[in-house]
Every structure is written in C-alpha cells, then in structure tokens.
Amino acid sequence: MLTNNFAVVSKAIDDIAILQPKGYMNDLGAERLEHECEQFLDKGLKKLIINFSDIQHINSMGASVLIGIVQRISESKGQLYFTNIKKVHFDVFEMLGIIKYVKIFKEEREALKFLIKDAEKLGLEKTDL
Amino acid sequence: MQKNWDLKRLIFNISSLVHLGQEVTSSKGFNEKIKGALYVVTGIFSIPRAALLIYNSRLHSLDLLTSKGLKGIDGTILRIEHRHIKVLKKNEIYSIKELQNNPFYKQNETAFKTLQTRTFIPLFVKEEFLGALSLGRRLSRTSYLQSEADTLRAIANQISTTLHNSNLFKRLARKATENKKLYENMRHIYHNTVQAFAAAIDAKDVYTKNHSNRVAKISVAIARELSWKDKDVEGIYIAGLLHDIGKIVLDRVVIRSKNLTNAEMDEIRKHPKISYDIISKIKFPWKDISDFVRHHHERIDGKGYPDSLRDKELSDGAKIIALADAFDAMTTERPYQKKRTLNEALIEIKECLGTQFDGNISKAFFKTIQKEIKGELKDPQVLPYLDKDFDPSIIIMLLEGIIAELSA
Structure with a gap:
C-alpha cells in the first residue's frame, strides 16, 4: 500500500533529462524517481537534472532513493544536477554526503545554461547567457 | 557549527526512527514493511547497497528477503549452522574484516562478495536467531561513529522484532490450520459415531x-x-x-x-x-x-x-x-x-x-x-x-x- 502523494514529471532536451518530483519523498512511492532516472540512463541520457522545487518533505526513505540514484549515475559515468533545493533539504543532502556527488544550481534554468551552450534550443534570450 | 550539525543529525535520526516505528507497526504487508525498514537504514547511513536476510531454520540458511541497489542476486543464500550462530553476538555490528577469520565467512565468501557486504548485523530477539542485515559500503566510505552504531543497533532491534512478530504470526496461522484439520477430523468421527447410533436404532x-x-x-x-x-x-x-x-x-x-x-x-x-x-x-x-x-x-x-x-x-x-x-x-x-x-x-x-x-x-x-x-x-x-x-x-x-x- 503506497501513499499517493508523490509524482514525477520528466522531459528530455538533447542528452539531458530533467525530472521534477512533486510531493513527499517519505515512503516507497519515491522509488518512482529512481525508476525514471534508470529509464533515462538506459536510453543513454547521462546528464540528469532533478528539480526539487515541488518537493515538500524528504525523510530517510526518500534519502535512500536519492542515494540509489547517485550510485546508479556514478556506475553509468553520468552527471547529476540538483536544482531549486530548499535549505532544509540541502542540509539533509549535506549531512548524508550526497552533495559531494552532485552539482548544485539554484534554478533549473541555470543548470540548463551550464549544460547547453546553444541558447536557441532553450528558447532563451541571448542576454540570459 | 559542529554542535549545530550534531543536533540536525540527531533530529534526522530520531525522526527516521519514529518513521521506522510507524512503518513496522503499520497495517502494510510484511514484505512492504521490511523493504521500508531497509530503506530507512540505507537512507540514514547513506548506503547504496544493502540486503535483509531471513533465517531458515529447516535448511540452516540465510535467505534473501529484500535488497536495495543490488542486481543479479536472486537466489543468493548463506549457509549458517548452529555452531556459527552460537558465536554471533546479538545485534552486534560486525565489519567484514572482523568476520573474515570466522568459519561462517569462509563458508560464504562468494555470497558475501555478491552482496558486497561491508557490515553484517545478526538479528536476534532474546535467544532466537531471526536473520541478518548485510550493509554495503557507505557513500562517504567512512566507518560508523559511536552514536551512529547506537542508532544502527536500535534499528536492528526494530527489524528483529518485526521478523519475530511475523514468525509468531506464521506459527499461529499454522497452528490454526492444524486445529481446523483436527476439528474437521473430530467432526467426521462425531458424525460417524452418530450415524452408527442411527444405524443401530434402525x-x-x-x-x-x-x-x-x-x-x-x-x-x-x-x-x-x-x-x-x-x-x-x-x-x-x-x-x-x-x-x-x-x-x-x-x-x-x-x-x-x-x-x-x-x-x-x-x-x-x-x-x-x-x-x-x-x-x-x-x-x-x-x-x-x-x-x-x-x-x-x-x-x-x-x-x-x-x-x-x-x-x-x-x-x-x-x-x-x-x-x-x-x-x-x-x-x-x-x-x-x-x-x-x-x-x-x-x-x-x-x-x-x-x-x-x-x-x-x-x-x-x-x-x-x-x-x-x-x-x-x-x-x-x-x-x-x-x-x-x-x-x-x-x-x-x-x-x-x-x-x-x-x-x-
């Protein structure tokens, strides 16, 4: 019996996967995020951005899922980017040692700017770059 | 600053323990509870790979119950005999190095490697051996601090109790089935006896x-x-x-x-x-x-x-x-x-x-x-x-x- 308070919205731009989990990462339902990441990795997308703006709460079970993702990315020689992290979640990631394995950006847009040099693909103004 | 961190870590650990308590006492199915418990352990201690094994007293083995981050491990079992169990300390945290001279490790070296075990915790309730936690390397590659070891033991106790309760329930269910069979047999004998009486009347x-x-x-x-x-x-x-x-x-x-x-x-x-x-x-x-x-x-x-x-x-x-x-x-x-x-x-x-x-x-x-x-x-x-x-x-x-x- 999994609670229905977690969802993942995802998309791909070039070789970048952007995942936006929503809700509570506090039970086995959070595994969905790990499965989505695995699917992108299996398709050959090695740069994964996780946007945490809609995450309300992360407990040890949610953290376990993120640790699993860190491990999978590292095995696939991919790169993981976290964006839009609340202070309280940042502290948890730091405490658990996750931070060392990811690049942090304040906003998803910044991570994309970092990864995609061709601004037109992003629909960004040149001045943004 | 360090004090602040310790406090944050303490709060996170306590809330995780509370969550584990809720998880194992919830009305969820046994497999989901046990998987949830393993996720709590791996989350608190940043362990990408871990497994929970259950003791099979009939086959003298530790069978895989659930795992996290491990692939291709289906059917992995560890052989464990009474003499091995006797020397294991209840809910003790063994590093793989401490186990390496133990005949139990030598007998199961391949399985330990498959499970990528770095830490092994035998699970007991009183004197009853119930299973074991096999924990892989931590993300930080560090060993457990004293306070972390205490938390890990508390979690091991919780998981042991869950396994114990499940065993009790299974025994109870088995007993109820036996009793039902016994009752059906008695009922059959009863009917036959009454039928014999009826035949005697007729x-x-x-x-x-x-x-x-x-x-x-x-x-x-x-x-x-x-x-x-x-x-x-x-x-x-x-x-x-x-x-x-x-x-x-x-x-x-x-x-x-x-x-x-x-x-x-x-x-x-x-x-x-x-x-x-x-x-x-x-x-x-x-x-x-x-x-x-x-x-x-x-x-x-x-x-x-x-x-x-x-x-x-x-x-x-x-x-x-x-x-x-x-x-x-x-x-x-x-x-x-x-x-x-x-x-x-x-x-x-x-x-x-x-x-x-x-x-x-x-x-x-x-x-x-x-x-x-x-x-x-x-x-x-x-x-x-x-x-x-x-x-x-x-x-x-x-x-x-x-x-x-x-x-x-």
Whole structure:
C-alpha cells in the first residue's frame, strides 16, 4: 500500500533529462524517481537534472532513493544536477554526503545554461547567457 | 557549527526512527514493511547497497528477503549452522574484516562478495536467531561513529522484532490450520459415531432400515430451502439421525407389530420422550436438538404426542423433523401400511396442512423436491432415496399447483 502523494514529471532536451518530483519523498512511492532516472540512463541520457522545487518533505526513505540514484549515475559515468533545493533539504543532502556527488544550481534554468551552450534550443534570450 | 550539525543529525535520526516505528507497526504487508525498514537504514547511513536476510531454520540458511541497489542476486543464500550462530553476538555490528577469520565467512565468501557486504548485523530477539542485515559500503566510505552504531543497533532491534512478530504470526496461522484439520477430523468421527447410533436404532427393524439417515437428509433439504445457517443445518441433520433413539429401549416385537394393542401403542408413543431423555444428557454443539427430537410426533392441531403442543408452541426444527419422518414413513413399506407413491405422499401432506403439518415448512419441502427434480440442486437429499417410478412432469405440475396455492 503506497501513499499517493508523490509524482514525477520528466522531459528530455538533447542528452539531458530533467525530472521534477512533486510531493513527499517519505515512503516507497519515491522509488518512482529512481525508476525514471534508470529509464533515462538506459536510453543513454547521462546528464540528469532533478528539480526539487515541488518537493515538500524528504525523510530517510526518500534519502535512500536519492542515494540509489547517485550510485546508479556514478556506475553509468553520468552527471547529476540538483536544482531549486530548499535549505532544509540541502542540509539533509549535506549531512548524508550526497552533495559531494552532485552539482548544485539554484534554478533549473541555470543548470540548463551550464549544460547547453546553444541558447536557441532553450528558447532563451541571448542576454540570459 | 559542529554542535549545530550534531543536533540536525540527531533530529534526522530520531525522526527516521519514529518513521521506522510507524512503518513496522503499520497495517502494510510484511514484505512492504521490511523493504521500508531497509530503506530507512540505507537512507540514514547513506548506503547504496544493502540486503535483509531471513533465517531458515529447516535448511540452516540465510535467505534473501529484500535488497536495495543490488542486481543479479536472486537466489543468493548463506549457509549458517548452529555452531556459527552460537558465536554471533546479538545485534552486534560486525565489519567484514572482523568476520573474515570466522568459519561462517569462509563458508560464504562468494555470497558475501555478491552482496558486497561491508557490515553484517545478526538479528536476534532474546535467544532466537531471526536473520541478518548485510550493509554495503557507505557513500562517504567512512566507518560508523559511536552514536551512529547506537542508532544502527536500535534499528536492528526494530527489524528483529518485526521478523519475530511475523514468525509468531506464521506459527499461529499454522497452528490454526492444524486445529481446523483436527476439528474437521473430530467432526467426521462425531458424525460417524452418530450415524452408527442411527444405524443401530434402525437395525431393530428391517422396515425402518436407513430411516434415520433419510429423515436427517430430508430435514437438511428443508432447512437449506429455509436458508438456515450451516451450523443449524448440521444440528438438524444430527437431530434427524437421533430422533428415534428412544426406540432402542422398545421391544422389537412391538415395533414390528401390525395390529397394535392400546398398551403397545402407549409404549410406542413413549419413544420421543425417551429419545429426549437420552439426548438432553448430551452436550451437543448445536442448539435445540433435544427439543426437535422430543416433538417430532407433535401436530399443528395439538393432537400429537408426547406434549400435545400446538402450532406456535412448536419450533421449526420439530416441525421439519415431523414432516421428514412422516414423508419417509409414507414412502417406505411399513407393517401397518402400504408404501405410497411420491404423488400420493405429496397429496397426503397437502391434505394434512394446518392439521398435522405446518404450511411454511411444507412449502419449503415442496420447493426443494421441485428443485431436485429439475436438477437445480448440486447435492440432492430426497430424490436419491425415492423409487424412480414417478413421472417428473406430473410431479412438477402437482407441486407448482400446491406451491401457488400456498403462496396465495
């Protein structure tokens, strides 16, 4: 019996996967995020951005899922980017040692700017770059 | 700054422990609980790979229960013997290095490598060995601080208790299954014993051979048609088998006599009361059996015996047995009367409605015969014992008419 308070919205731009989990990462339902990441990795997308703006709460079970993702990315020689992290979640990631394995950006847009040099693909103004 | 971190870590660990407590005591299924518990451990201590193993005392093995981050490990088991368990300390945190000189490790070296075990925690409740936690390397690649080891032990205790409770529940379920089988066997023996009694009663007279069994079956058919509960149907079956037990004390000559004297008639009329006296001394698991037996010769108009009770004073059970008993007497050869055809017997019952037989009970009886003839009942109780010399279409027509009349 999994609670229905977690969802993942995802998309791909070039070789970048952007995942936006929503809700509570506090039970086995959070595994969905790990499965989505695995699917992108299996398709050959090695740069994964996780946007945490809609995450309300992360407990040890949610953290376990993120640790699993860190491990999978590292095995696939991919790169993981976290964006839009609340202070309280940042502290948890730091405490658990996750931070060392990811690049942090304040906003998803910044991570994309970092990864995609061709601004037109992003629909960004040149001045943004 | 360090103090602040320690406090944050403490809060995170405590809230994780609380969450683990909620997880393992929730109404979730065992597998989900156990997987949740493993996720809590791996989350708190940043462990990408871990497994939870359950002790199989029959095969002396540790079998995989759930895992995290490990692929291709299905079927991995660790062999563990009593001598190995004896030297393991309850819920102790063993680093793989500490285990390497242990014969248990040497015997399972390949499995430990497959599971990528770095830390091994045997799980006990009191002296009972239940399983083990196999934890891989931490993301930080650090060993456990004292405070972390304490938290890990607390979690191991929680998981042990969950495994223990599950074992208890399984044992209880197994015991309940055994008890149910035992009860079914006892019930079978009980039925056989009562049937043997019934056969002994009927054996006093060749005319009444198998009578009690037929009365029991007809009564069951009526009770089922009246939607009685299974337990009550079983009760009336037993009452049917034993209704004539009082005849056991009657003289065989009296039972077989064609022309009974008044004294002999009085003697025969005593059998329901004698049946009652015998039955009421036995504590049956079904209610009212002695009442059904005592009043199986009563009539709706109060002209029956032994208590001359009338319609509303009689229980449905007594009315059912009375009808089943009379129907069987009508359709079998007796010294004092010729056997009637099914058609004749049904008409006679109809004619005696309101005087000898109850309308509702008789209607249920007519309906069940109708269903049996039409083949609508899986387990017919009446037809198998009747002569097959009747025309089913005529009987069905007759029954339709009677039932319609009774329903009006």
